[in-house]
Structures are given as C-alpha cells and as structure tokens.
Amino acid sequence: MAILVFLEVKDNKIRKQSFEAATYAYDLAQMLNMPLKAVCIGNISGEEVQKAGRYGVEEVYQIKGQDLDKFLESPYASAVVAVAQAVNAQHVVVSQTFNGKSIVPRLAIKLGVASFSGVIALPTIANGEIQVKRTAYSGKTIQIVGTKSTKCIFSVKNNAYKITENPVTCSIVDFEFKPSAEDRTVTVKEVSKLSDKVSLTEADVIVSAGRGLKGPENWGMIEELASLLGAATACSKPVADVHWRPHHEHVGQTGIQVAPNVYIAIGISGAIQHLAGVNASKTIIVINKDPEAPFFKAADYGVVGDAFEVVPNLIQAIKSYKG
Amino acid sequence: MNTLICIGHVPDTTTKIQLTPDGKQINKEGVTFIIGPYEEYAISRALELKEGGIPGKVSVICVGGPKADETLRKALAIGADEAFRIDTESTDSFFIAHQLASFIKENPFDLIMMGKESIDRNASEVPGMVAELVGVPCVTFCSFLEVNNGKATVRREVDGQVELLEVPLPAIITAQKGFAEWRIANMRGIMAARTKPLKVIPAKEVEEKTYVVGYELPSAKKSCTFIQPENVGQIVNILAERGIL
Numbered sequence: 001m002a003i004l005v006f007l008e009v010k011d012n013k014i015r016k017q018s019f020e021a022a023t024y025a026y027d028l029a030q031m032l033n034m035p036l037k038a039v040c041i042g043n044i045s046g047e048e049v050q051k052a053g054r055y056g057v058e059e060v061y062q063i064k065g066q067d068l069d070k071f072l073e074s075p076y077a078s079a080v081v082a083v084a085q086a087v088n089a090q091h092v093v094v095s096q097t098f099n100g101k102s103i104v105p106r107l108a109i110k111l112g113v114a115s116f117s118g119v120i121a122l123p124t125i126a127n128g129e130i131q132v133k134r135t136a137y138s139g140k141t142i143q144i145v146g147t148k149s150t151k152c153i154f155s156v157k158n159n160a161y162k163i164t165e166n167p168v169t170c171s172i173v174d175f176e177f178k179p180s181a182e183d184r185t186v187t188v189k190e191v192s193k194l195s196d197k198v199s200l201t202e203a204d205v206i207v208s209a210g211r212g213l214k215g216p217e218n219w220g221m222i223e224e225l226a227s228l229l230g231a232a233t234a235c236s237k238p239v240a241d242v243h244w245r246p247h248h249e250h251v252g253q254t255g256i257q258v259a260p261n262v263y264i265a266i267g268i269s270g271a272i273q274h275l276a277g278v279n280a281s282k283t284i285i286v287i288n289k290d291p292e293a294p295f296f297k298a299a300d301y302g303v304v305g306d307a308f309e310v311v312p313n314l315i316q317a318i319k320s321y322k323g
Numbered sequence: 324m325n326t327l328i329c330i331g332h333v334p335d336t337t338t339k340i341q342l343t344p345d346g347k348q349i350n351k352e353g354v355t356f357i358i359g360p361y362e363e364y365a366i367s368r369a370l371e372l373k374e375g376g377i378p379g380k381v382s383v384i385c386v387g388g389p390k391a392d393e394t395l396r397k398a399l400a401i402g403a404d405e406a407f408r409i410d411t412e413s414t415d416s417f418f419i420a421h422q423l424a425s426f427i428k429e430n431p432f433d434l435i436m437m438g439k440e441s442i443d444r445n446a447s448e449v450p451g452m453v454a455e456l457v458g459v460p461c462v463t464f465c466s467f468l469e470v471n472n473g474k475a476t477v478r479r480e481v482d483g484q485v486e487l488l489e490v491p492l493p494a495i496i497t498a499q500k501g502f503a504e505w506r507i508a509n510m511r512g513i514m515a516a517r518t519k520p521l522k523v524i525p526a527k528e529v530e531e532k533t534y535v536v537g538y539e540l541p542s543a544k545k546s547c548t549f550i551q552p553e554n555v556g557q558i559v560n561i562l563a564e565r566g567i568l
Contacts, residue, residue: 010482070486073451074460098481101440102463105451108417114532115416117446131536136444140340141349143444144536185460189476190487199483205567229567232483247466247501248480253336253442254360255500261565273336279541283565285558286547296547301561305552314555321559321568 002037003029004089006080007052007060008099009042016202017095017158019055024154024161025093026056027122034090037061039083039175041068041076046172053170055163061086061175068179070188071099075179077106082177084111089151096155097201104155114149120160123152135160138253138276158201159259159280194248203232206260206281208251210236212267212288212307216244221311222266228318234258236268252277267307270295287311324379324470324492326369327432329423329449330398331359331441332391346537358394360505361438363401365496367503368468369436370402377470379433380404384426386419388412392521399516400508406521414444415531420452425527427457433492434475439464439499450497460494466501 005025007018022038029036038057040049043064052060061083068075080103084092092107094100096118108115116123116132120142123132129146135157136143200206207226213219219233226233233249240250251258253273259280266287268274275298278284286299289306296302303310334340335355343350358366369381383398384407385391395406409422427435440447447463454461466485467478470492477496479486490496508516550557562568 073463074454077451077455098464101447102451102461105416105420105448106455108448108532109420109452109455115446115448116533117448133539135541136538137334137338137340137349138336138442138445139541140338141342142539142541144538145533146536147533149532182458186462186488186490188486189489192485192487194480194483194485197483201482205562229562248483250500262562262567271337272339276336283561284544285561298544299547300544301558302547302549303552303555303558304549310552310555313552314558317556317559318562318568321563 001090002035002087003032003091003093004084004087005036005038005057005093006100006103007038007040008095008097009040009044012042012044013048014040014051015095015097017097019163020158020161021093021095021156022052022055022057023164024122024156026166028091028093028154029056031122032090035059037087039063039080041079043069049172050170054165054167056166056168057170058168059171059173061173063175063177065177067184070191072186072188073102073106074186075183077103077110078179078183079177080107081110083175086175091151092153094153094155096157100155104153107153111151111153113151113153114147115153115155116145117155118157119154120157123154138257139279140276157259157280159261159282198230198232200232200234200249200251200256200258203260205229205231205262205264206234206251206258207231207264207266208234208236208268209239209266210268211238219245221315225311225315228315236274265295266311268295269293270298324372324377324433325382326372326379326434326436327382327384327427328362328365328369328403329435329437330362330366330383330385330394331438331443332356332385332387332394333359333441333443336360336442342538342540346539349538356390356394358397359438359441361440361498363505364498364500364502365436365438366398366401366403367506368498370506371503372470382407382432384409384423386411386422395521396516397508399519399521400512401506402512405519407524408521409524409526411526413531414535415533416444416446416448416452417532418529420449420456421529422526423449423453424456426524427453431493434470435493435495437495437497439497450495454495460490461497462488462490462494463497464499465496466499468496468502
C-alpha cells in the first residue's frame with residue numbers, strides 16, 4: 001500500500017501546484033503510515049524529477065513516452081491508473097489544476113473509488129469513514145463530505161495547502177506505458193500561449209482593474225505596475241464585456257477563478273460574482289475612490305483614493321524601493 | 324446532429340449563501356435558481372450551430388428535483404427543442420454521472436456539452452465521469468467549438484495556454500467563457516417553451532460514492548486595514564514582507 005501523487009509537468013518542469021499536492025500527500029502518508037510514491041508523465045531530466053524528494057516522495061514512476069508529451073486527459077488518466085495499480089495505491093492525490101480537474105473523474109471511475117475535488121485540509125476518519133473539507137458555491141462555503149469508500153482521490157485546491165519540505169532520498173523508476181487506441185482519439189493540432197505574460201492561474205501576484213479606470217487607454221499604468229511586480233493582469237467582467245480588455249483576463253465567478261498570494265484590485269467595486277472568483281487569494285489589496293465599495297469588506301488592505309493618483313505613486317514607490 | 328446539453332439548476336451568481344440552523348444544508352429560501360452560466364454558453368453555441376445550417380435537435384437534461392423544471396423551461400425558452408429531467412435530489416458526482424451515462428447510452432447524441440464546472444459544487448467531475456462510463460472522448464475547458472464532418476475542433480484554454488484539438492464525435496465538450504454569448508429568452512420563446520416537451524425520467528438505482536455531512540461558512544476576513552493615499556509606501560512594505568519585492 002502507498003499514497004500516490006500525480007506530478008504535472010509544464011515547460012519541462014514539475015509544477016508548483018504539484019508540490020502542494022505532494023506536501024498534502026506526504027502528510028496523508030504520514031497519517032496512515034504509508035510510503036509516498038509519485039507518477040510523473042514527461043520526458044524531463046532526472047534532476048528535475050528528483051525535486052519531488054524534497055517534498056517526501058520516495059519513488060517516482062516516470063513515464064517518458066513520446067505520445068504523451070502533450071496533455072490529453074484520456075491517456076494521462078490511464079497512465080496514472082496503471083501506476084496506481086502497480087504501487088497498490090490506497091489514495092491518489094492530484095493538484096486541482098485544469099489538467100488535474102480533467103483526469104480526476106476518469107481516475108475515480110477507472111479505479112472505482114470516491115473522489116473529492118477542491119479539498120482544503122487533510123481528511124479525518126469518523127466512524128471508520130473518511131471525511132474531508134472542500135470548498136463549494138465558488139468559495140462561498142466549505143462543504144464537509146464523507147465516503148464509505150476506503151480508497152479515494154483527493155484533488156487539492158490550488159494555494160490552499162502550504163508547501164513544506166520533507167526531504168527524503170528519491171529514486172526514479174522508468175515506467176513503460178503505451179496508451180491504447182481508445183485513449184488516443186483526440187489529437188492536439190497546435191499549442192500556443194495566450195500572451196507573453198504570466199498566466200492568471202499560475203501568478204503569484206495579480207494586478208486587476210475595473211471600470212474605475214474609465215477606458216482601455218488608461219491600462220498603461222496597470223501594465224507597468226504588473227510588470228514591476230512580475231504580476232499577471234486581470235480585469236472585472238464589465239471591462240471584458242465592453243472589450244476594454246480580452247476575455248481571458250476576466251476574473252470572477254463566470255470567468256477565471258484565481259488564488260494568488262496577493263491580489264491588487266484597482267477601481268473594481270467588488271460585486272459578489274467578482275469576489276467569488278478571487279476569495280481564495282491570500283492577501284487582497286483594494287484601491288478605490290469610493291469608501292463604500294463592497295470590495296473593502298473582503299480586503300486585507302485598502303486605499304481610499306483616486307487610482308490615477310494612487311497607482312502612479314505606488315509605481316514610483318516600488319521603483320525607489322528597487323533602487 | 325443531435326446535441327444534448329447537461330445543465331445544472333444552481334443558485335444565481337449573486338446569491339449570498341446562508342446555511343440552515345443545523346448547518347447541514349444551504350438555506351434555499353428566497354434563493355433564485357438559474358441555469359449554470361457555463362451551461363448557458365453551451366446552449367447558445369448549440370443553437371448557433373443549428374442556425375448556422377447543421378440540422379438536428381437541441382436537447383437539454385437536468386438531474387434534479389421538480390424545482391429544476393423551471394430551469395429547464397428557461398432553456399426551452401432560450402431555444403432548446405426538448406427537455407428531460409432525471410428525478411433525484413442527489414448531489415453526488417458519481418450518482419449524477421451514472422444517471423446521465425445511462426440516459427446517453429439509451430438515447431445516443433452526436434455532441435454532448437456541459438459547463439466547465441457547476442457553480443454549486445465546483446467539482447468539474449461529472450463530464451469526465453460520463454465520458455468514462457459511456458466510452459466517448461471528452462475535452463474540458465473549451466472556449467471555442469466548430470463542427471465539421473463528424474469532427475469537432477475545439478480550443479481548450481488552460482493556464483494561459485491555448486490548445487487546438489480535434490475530436491471525433493460523439494464526444495463530450497465542456498464550455499467556459501468565450502464559447503458563445505449568453506442569449507436572453509424573448510417573449511415568443513417563453514410562450515413556445517410552455518408547450519415544448521419536458522419529460523421526467525425516474526432515476527436509476529446506483530449507490531452514491533459520497534455524502535454531504537454539512538457546511539461551514541468561511542471565517543470572515545478580519546477588518547480591512549486602511550492606508551492613507553499619501554502612504555502608499557506601506558503597500559511596498561506589505562509586498563516586500565510577502566517576498567514579492
């Protein structure tokens with residue numbers, strides 16, 4: 001028996017979110033007194049794979065197959081299942097990234113186990129049954145769910161479980177896996193980047209702006225602030241609706257849900273739908289000239305002031321801090 | 324091409340969620356229920372494809388209790404041709420997926436669309452489960468769909484990356500923003516919806532994999548610390564403390 005964690009690869013590196021999942025899996029393995037193993041799909045260097053050892057992974061099953069170099073949910077799910085069976089996994093832990101979300105349901109059916117998506121804490125055992133906390137209603141509630149299944153899949157919400165180092169010696173097993181014909185019905189034609197900037201779901205800092213900016217021509221200072229902070233840029237729904245900014249920048253309940261360490265909202269009033277997309281952020285800083293803006297109720301820090309004065313001053317202050 | 328859109332009957336996005344006194348359920352009193360916003364993109368796209376000259380029926384299905392009929396009627400008012408409701412109040416992903424898979428096996432469709440996630444459970448589990456149970460491909464998080472000669476071309480937008488994929492039909496596609504524009508039902512649509520078929524189907528027996536123990540509300544944010552506009556330097560300190568600068 002073992003705990004198995006799925007390590008997702010992007011740009012030849014194991015994703016940070018996978019290390020969050022690995023930390024969760026390590027704590028789960030400690031709780032159940034089981035070894036922690038991992039599956040990693042991608043032809044990446046041994047040195048990169050061994051980074052998993054820092055987070056308590058004793059053994060990584062690496063699948064290098066060329067036909068698996070790009071993510072496709074069906075073959076990836078089958079590959080994870082093959083390893084789960086090879087290591088006799090008790091539980092499988094996945095990070096709830098887009099690709100994680102895409103394979104979890106297939107894993108659950110293939111393995112015939114229960115799945116929990118968006119978990120934010122380790123499970124507990126109540127009357128011999130597993131119970132776990134997850135977010136629901138777009139972060140507006142925490143749901144406690146249970147199962148009679150003794151085996152589970154835990155999909156860990158991004159930025160909800162703190163990465164901790166638990167270094168161990170990590171060995172790599174070359175695992176042979178060939179996807180079946182049924183797993184290969186979808187073909188990847190092309191992969192491209194949406195923009196040169198950091199993507200919203202991966203950004204550590206997000207600078208977001210709304211109608212308070214008055215027009216698309218005023219986004220220069222937002223871009224400048226974001227670039228100084230290595231941040232991604234985002235916007236509110238009304239701004240995307242009137243095409244001041246592209247749709248893929250729309251953050252909120254019906255756009256992209258984000259969970260950065262710092263979310264800076266400029267000229268956004270903070271409608272409940274917007275908050276539902278950003279409530280998982282660790283620190284929220286709001287700049288708005290209206291002291292009654294509902295966003296201040298969800299903020300950690302607030303500046304009541306005109307964005308056209310506050311933002312340039314903030315840019316200046318950051319520049320002088322950086323020297 | 325016959326299209327099925329699996330829709331959710333979910334609280335309106337503006338809903339402030341409150342719990343029942345025992346914390347076991349969401350207090351549904353006074354809550355307006357809507358079609359899941361992502362499923363609405365899928366309905367719009369299905370109608371666009373039909374209007375664009377691909378003949379066939381646009382059907383909608385919801386796994387839910389009698390109250391979901393109102394939501395299905397809204398989908399009919401927007402333009403769907405027929406509606407089905409599988410009669411159960413269960414919220415377990417596996418149970419719901421099993422119901423939809425059984426229905427799809429008995430009533431084959433060329434294209435099956437869902438939202439990228441429901442806005443109540445946010446699990447994104449049902450599409451992949453149905454795909455696995457029915458044995459069809461699935462592409463999640465799509466912001467574009469075109470259908471040609473029994474194949475769908477989709478754009479999957481994830482983590483700032485765009486993947487252009489080709490998938491043979493029948494297949495399951497899940498929609499996110501960009502997929503289409505929402506439509507508002509007009510008076511003629513609302514009138515027509517009253518007489519369009521809405522069939523209630525009993526749920527199949529299958530054991531649920533999970534159960535809901537209860538809910539908690541997230542702990543309220545401690546009050547906001549206000550910084551005077553002339554002291555923006557303090558924000559620099561906050562960013563530096565968090566290792567950003």
